[in-house]
């Protein structure tokens with residue numbers, strides 16, 4: 001069977017356009033910037049190969065200016081497609097190397113190509129060799145993720161980009177330094193293999209992108225399942241998971257660990273008098289104060305209604321008492337600024353890790369008991385589980 005180069009290129013362009021139309025339909029509208037960049041990258045690839053075919057037709061029809069324009073467009077679209085892919089990887093994997101270099105190259109490549117269009121060897125060498133460098137930079141960006149990401153789609157994308165970079169570099173060398181490559185339609189073995197690889201890498205590359213998108217959606221759902229929608233703190237499930245991890249670490253390394261249970265006082269009357277929305281804002285304000293006054297590494301949760309909990313790493317009874325005092329002072333200040341019509345107070349119960357606390361549940365249960373004792377001894381009392389009761393000033 002004879003391999004016909006134009007047919008392979010037309011098939012690649014048609015596939016890419018079909019995929020660019022199918023992806024938005026499959027992926028829907030609620031997309032992250034990374035997923036949008038990935039879609040743009042596929043569309044730009046389609047435009048690049050359509051421009052290549054258009055440029056060939058223009059050259060055949062004896063229209064050199066149109067050939068120049070479409071050829072430049074194809075190089076620009078290829079470079080921009082790689083830039084968009086780099087942005088998608090940045091969104092999925094965290095900040096990537098080459099954040100400045102990639103866009104600069106993506107602009108320089110078509111610029112140099114159009115300025116040197118009159119010199120065949122220069123334009124083919126410049127565009128193909130630099131596009132190969134750009135593709136390798138993007139391929140390298142699939143490595144060393146700064147966020148959890150599975151290796152299967154990253155390695156698939158890396159392979160596709162590396163293969164296409166090799167063929168692009170080979171074209172650059174043939175065009176710039178030999179007479180074996182009078183045009184991209186020359187049925188040279190490198191060209192035929194590149195066109196076959198293009199079709200294969202298009203399919204596999206899009207599979208990799210769809211897998212990355214699915215992984216991102218799964219992670220988003222997982223985060224939502226562990227987060228309280230109103231305050232953005234962990235919900236009970238998320239809090240329990242966070243506590244289990246921190247408790248295990250604290251026991252292994254002998255760190256102090258303290259549980260703090262908090263409950264707003266007389267919250268129901270706030271809802272009844274000022275409406276549910278004001279109650280919601282009070283809960284959000286309390287969560288904000290908690291976030292501001294705790295440290296990175298502490299576990300913060302809204303366990304339900306007006307009940308909150310914090311697990312404090314590296315903190316003992318003295319540290320948690322200082323935190324409660326700061327929380328109360330900040331709550332008064334911020335409530336005055338944000339919700340002046342409301343009076344907000346809370347009760348708290350604390351417990352510190354004991355050698356017998358084999359599970360976080362034992363520690364949290366003691367803090368909870370201390371909270372209920374404090375509730376019973378209101379107004380706004382704080383009582384440690386042992387031994388001395390403490391009081392937060394009103």
Ligand SMILES: Nc1nc2c(ncn2[C@@H]2O[C@H](COP(=O)(O)OP(=O)(O)OP(=O)(O)O)[C@@H](O)[C@H]2O)c(=O)[nH]1
Nearest residue numbers: 263264265266267268269271276277279280305306
């Ligand atoms: N606005 C608002 N209210 C909520 C939310 N979840 C629970 N509540 C209300 O919080 C109130 C909690 O009532 P209680 O448990 O009696 O708490 P309290 O009035 O602070 O009583 P004490 O804790 O004994 O001081 C109930 O009226 C719930 O309807 C919420 O997400 N938003």
